[in-house]
Amino acid sequence: MNNPPAPGFTLAETLVVLLIMSAMAAMVLPGISPLLGGEDFRTAAGRLSEAFARARLDAVIDGARRRVVLDLDEGRFWVDHVPRTASGVDAPDSPDTPDAQDASQSDPSLPDPVKRALPDDLRLVEVSVFGGDPVTTGRVSVRVLPLGLSEPCTLVLADKSETERRLDVPATGAPSWRDATGDATVERAAP
Numbered sequence: 001m002n003n004p005p006a007p008g009f010t011l012a013e014t015l016v017v018l019l020i021m022s023a024m025a026a027m028v029l030p031g032i033s034p035l036l037g038g039e040d041f042r043t044a045a046g047r048l049s050e051a052f053a054r055a056r057l058d059a060v061i062d063g064a065r066r067r068v069v070l071d072l073d074e075g076r077f078w079v080d081h082v083p084r085t086a087s088g089v090d091a092p093d094s095p096d097t098p099d100a101q102d103a104s105q106s107d108p109s110l111p112d113p114v115k116r117a118l119p120d121d122l123r124l125v126e127v128s129v130f131g132g133d134p135v136t137t138g139r140v141s142v143r144v145l146p147l148g149l150s151e152p153c154t155l156v157l158a159d160k161s162e163t164e165r166r167l168d169v170p171a172t173g174a175p176s177w178r179d180a181t182g183d184a185t186v187e188r189a190a191p
Contacts, residue, residue, distance in 0.1 A: 040119040041165050041177070044157055047116055048077065048167060049175050055079045056148040056172075067141040069113070070155065072124045078113040082143060118157070125164070126156035148172065156180060 009017075055066040058079065065082040118124060127140040130151045144150040155167040164180035 040121045040159060041157065043119050044122050045167055045175065045177055047118070048155065048169075051077055051079055051116065052142075052144075052150060052169055052175065055144040056150060059144045059146050060148045063146045065146060066144040068144070068150070070124060070127050070140045070142070072127065072135065072137055072140065075118045075123050076115045077118075077124075078115040080113040081110050082141075121159050122157050124155060125158045127153060129153040142169070 051068050055068050059066040070077045126134045128134045142151050142153050149171045152171050153169045158164045166178050167175050169175040
């Protein structure tokens with residue numbers, strides 16, 4: 001008796017199709033990743049958004065000013081108290097005082113801030129606070145008032161391929177991404 005062949009595919013045919021589909025996916029996925037914004041940009045946006053939300057919440061709860069410190073040279077950021085002078089008022093903005101040290105260094109009663117890093121493939125290349133001139137090196141502080149309002153700012157991040165994305169942080173609400181395409185090119189020193 002001759003049995004007719006069973007309908008369906010053999011194991012060999014299925015493996016060949018899977019191999020072809022895997023090869024096609026390996027060729028297509030690297031080209032799609034930049035269009036999706038990249039995992040590193042999404043991770044950075046989440047971490048930075050979390051820092052601003054934390055600073056706003058702490059400022060409201062404690063009724064005291066906070067700041068988000070962005071270190072462009074080290075690719076780190078943290079939430080800190082606004083340093084105070086000996087008379088108890090907020091320290092003025094100057095290159096020597098607020099950004100040069102953590103508030104805990106001038107006031108030992110304050111805890112050390114927890115410093116977080118950007119993903120390894122990203123670097124913070126520019127920060128503009130409240131429409132001011134862009135800063136490309138050193139530390140920048142974005143102040144947060146006790147009402148939970150922060151200074152609006154724009155952060156520019158770049159990956160290893162020099163693709164830039166901007167994170168716009170409004171005075172209230174969640175930050176939003178936008179591509180840096182179409183913006184004027186800014187000459188920057190290599191890190």
